[in-house]
Amino acid sequence: MEKSLTWREFVITRxxxxxGYSAILFVALIFFFLLREGLPALSEAELSSLFxxxxxxxxxYFGIFPLITGSLIVTLxxxxxxxxxxxxxxxxxxxxxxxxxxxxxxxxxxxxxGLPSVVLGFLGILVLSPFLRVFLNLxxxxxxxxxxxxxxxxxxxxxxxxxxDALDAVxxxxxxxxxxxxxxxWQTIWRVTLPAARSGVITAIMLGVxxxxxxxxxxxxxxGNAPVLAVKLGSLFSPVxxxxxxxxxEMGEVASGSTHYHVLFFIGMVLFIISLxxxxxxxxxxxxxxxxxxxxxx
Amino acid sequence: MKYxxxxxxxxxxxxxxxxxxxxAEAASDSQATYIENKGSDTIVNLALAWAERYQSEHPxxxxxxxxxxxxxxxxxLINGTVDIANASRQIKQEEVEEAKANGIxxxxxxxxxDAIAVIVNPENPVxxxxxxxxxxxxxxxxxxxxxxxxxxxPIVRLSRETNSGTHVYFLETVLRLGxxxxxxxxxxxxxxxxxxxxxxxxxxxxxxxxxxxxxxxxPKDLKMIAIAKEAGRAYVLPAIETVNDKTYAIARDLxxxxxxxxxxxxxEYLDWILSPEAQQIVAELGFVPALNPSPxx
Numbered sequence: 001m002e003k004s005l006t007w008r009e010f011v012i013t014r015x016x017x018x019x020g021y022s023a024i025l026f027v028a029l030i031f032f033f034l035l036r037e038g039l040p041a042l043s044e045a046e047l048s049s050l051f052x053x054x055x056x057x058x059x060x061y062f063g064i065f066p067l068i069t070g071s072l073i074v075t076l077x078x079x080x081x082x083x084x085x086x087x088x089x090x091x092x093x094x095x096x097x098x099x100x101x102x103x104x105x106x107x108x109x110x111x112x113x114g115l116p117s118v119v120l121g122f123l124g125i126l127v128l129s130p131f132l133r134v135f136l137n138l139x140x141x142x143x144x145x146x147x148x149x150x151x152x153x154x155x156x157x158x159x160x161x162x163x164x165d166a167l168d169a170v171x172x173x174x175x176x177x178x179x180x181x182x183x184x185x186w187q188t189i190w191r192v193t194l195p196a197a198r199s200g201v202i203t204a205i206m207l208g209v210x211x212x213x214x215x216x217x218x219x220x221x222x223x224g225n226a227p228v229l230a231v232k233l234g235s236l237f238s239p240v241x242x243x244x245x246x247x248x249x250e251m252g253e254v255a256s257g258s259t260h261y262h263v264l265f266f267i268g269m270v271l272f273i274i275s276l277x278x279x280x281x282x283x284x285x286x287x288x289x290x291x292x293x294x295x296x297x298x
Numbered sequence: 299m300k301y302x303x304x305x306x307x308x309x310x311x312x313x314x315x316x317x318x319x320x321x322a323e324a325a326s327d328s329q330a331t332y333i334e335n336k337g338s339d340t341i342v343n344l345a346l347a348w349a350e351r352y353q354s355e356h357p358x359x360x361x362x363x364x365x366x367x368x369x370x371x372x373x374x375l376i377n378g379t380v381d382i383a384n385a386s387r388q389i390k391q392e393e394v395e396e397a398k399a400n401g402i403x404x405x406x407x408x409x410x411x412d413a414i415a416v417i418v419n420p421e422n423p424v425x426x427x428x429x430x431x432x433x434x435x436x437x438x439x440x441x442x443x444x445x446x447x448x449x450x451x452p453i454v455r456l457s458r459e460t461n462s463g464t465h466v467y468f469l470e471t472v473l474r475l476g477x478x479x480x481x482x483x484x485x486x487x488x489x490x491x492x493x494x495x496x497x498x499x500x501x502x503x504x505x506x507x508x509x510x511x512x513x514x515x516x517p518k519d520l521k522m523i524a525i526a527k528e529a530g531r532a533y534v535l536p537a538i539e540t541v542n543d544k545t546y547a548i549a550r551d552l553x554x555x556x557x558x559x560x561x562x563x564x565x566e567y568l569d570w571i572l573s574p575e576a577q578q579i580v581a582e583l584g585f586v587p588a589l590n591p592s593p594x595x
Contacts, residue, residue: 056483058460066486125496130503139452139506142489221496224489225459239489249492253369253461255396 034272038265045259050266055227055241057250057260064267066227070144070240071271073230074219077148078155078212083205085152086159087194090204093160094167095189106164113157121221124150129222136237142224144240150218155208162207166200167193199286206282210275213244220245243267331563333361337371337384338463339494340412340512341552345384347579348571359563368463375555376400381564383555386412386463386512404555409571411586413513413536414468414548416523417498421505424448426524426533429547433473435508438485443506455488456497456509465490467550468510510548513541514584541586549586 041050045062052063093105128149129141136145170193178188194201224239225246247264254261335345342365349361368385375383376397389397389404397404416432418424424447427435434440436455443451458465474480491497497509501520513536516522524533527547540546560568570576577587 054483054486056460058466059481059483061483125499129500133504140454140489140500140504142500220492225491226487226489228487239487241490249459249490250461253367253373255373255392 031272034265034269037262038267038269039262041259041262041266045263050263053229055246057254057263060259062259062263063227064243064263064270066229067241067243067246067267068270069230069235070223070227071213071242071244071274073235073240074144074147074151074223074242075209075213077145077236078151079205079209081148081152082155082159082208082212086156086204086208087163087201089156089160090163090167090201091189091194094164095193096185109157109160112153113161115154117154117215117218118221120150120154121218124218124222138237140224140239142222142239143237144223144230145236147219147223147240147242148236150222151212151215154215154218155212158211159204159208162204163197163201166197166204169200170196198289202282202286202289206278209278213271213275213278216244216248220248225249243271247271331359333359333382333564333567334374334380335361335382335384335554336364336366336374336380338368338386338552339365340386340464340515341384341410343514344410344552344580344583344585347583348576351576351579352567352570359567361567367459367461369461372404372555375404375557376402378402378557381556382568385553385555386550387466388551388553389555403558405557405559407554407556407560407568407572408551408588409554409568410552410577410580410588411541412550412552413541413546413586414464414471414510414550415513415516415536416508416510416525416548417501417516417520418508418523419501419503419505420519420521422448422451422521424523425521426526428526428529429472429475430529432523432525433475433482436468436473436484436488437482438487451506453508454500454504454506455485456500456507457484457488457490458494458497458510459490459492464510464512468548471548471550472510512585513537516584538581538586551588552585 041062045060049060049062050064052061053065054061054063055066089105089109093102093109097105124146125142129143129146131141132138132143132146133141174192174196175188178192183191219242223242223245225241226239227241227246228235228238230236230238230240247267250260251264254264335349342363345363349363353359353361368383368387371380371383371385372389372393374380376393378400383404389406394404416427422443424443427446431440431446435446435453436457440446441453443449443453457468460466469484470476473482473484489500491500494511494515497511498515498517498520501507501509502517522535524535525547526533532545534540534545534547536546536548541549554568554571556564556568559565572588580587
């Protein structure tokens, strides 16, 4: 009996361990695959062509700069919308709302997170973009800004859900201590609860930004997909083409093994490196914040 | 003894019923023949209409039709996953070589003709343009509608994605005016929309927009532009008659490709497509019936 128990425990431990390690293995395999398919692009397409400003693959123009700037500007816009909205909603749900309101809001926000992005894209084409064109007097409503608004909407539920959990985990004694010292409700939220939940809130922002930069269907439908170099402030209100939309639109018909095919994987590599960079930056901030908190407490 | 007989009877009954069931399945398998048909989004509605009519007359044939673009269809033919590839452009030399390397011999069939209509919002007062003007609009030389006789509005250029046969055809025939040496490209701020529906939705609500689409796809509430081949020549609206008498400038053949000369069910289907009955459907959908009713070699 005893023997079989230890044996079973051994197997279960190993299984759990294996599934833990498998995450690392899968990421490594994906990166290896991207490198294998993407790196040939550097030798096949000339470097000057790859870092050019013109993307027109059927005539061998492989400039990926417009795609990178397109993705960045849409994501930046989405973050500017999702971060204040998401954290504001999380603070309201966790700190201010009465219990019954909270029990309605939280599931509703999570429901919003489950909305398929293609449905949002449809709303974007039929409702949001005509409205924005008339309201902002733009030549066309299919712009980076339209994409940012919808992506912000997609990222908000992620941010709210994770940030609310983090705020909820802050011990009640912290707030009671602040109130006892005469802090107002706002001071308590801004100076005590949010800083205490900092690492969770940063994780929430990071996940939200990750969700926005990787989103494909919605941006393909509403940003117009024009490969323009988006470096001016006004670019936010003109059409752009993102990296994800390019891969999605062109991978289906590309001849496997061609230069175009390798360049698309190269774009995938760049996308991977950018989200890796966001992750590393965010976790180093969290790490530093933790160290500082330990110093203060000791 | 009685029991033995009963058991024998039962078992023989079970056996024969099993046998008849499996033979029935086998029969239905051999009867229903599947034809995989994939490619150009321009042709997909036409191919669906053909497939529906043909299946109602030949219940033993199952035809599955999917879109995705001419490039997608030809790529599938090269990979051997479809029986018929639809294309709104001719197969490229690279694709033929790739197919040969894969042991596939693409054979071309002209199945209908199509005109590309240039469309604008009905609020836009511009009614007619020359090919040269359309080329200049799409290459970015003209950026305001007032330069071609319209209101003072910016021009928003709409195009299909680069994997669309319509895109390539428009580039070669309109932007480059059919000249092989001409290396004019679409202006970078041309919006590349993934579907015909995307172009129609944007033109419908945006008076700044100019777009293009197959004649069969243009809804009645959008305005088609009359086009002159050169300045000084007659402006012609796209229609079945003007495509057939070759006065409309932007018209092309539509193709189906098979691996080798079609045989068996696929051949019967392709022959039917070129029959007057099937070509009648072509006209009903706003395309132009193929002038030459025999498949080209």
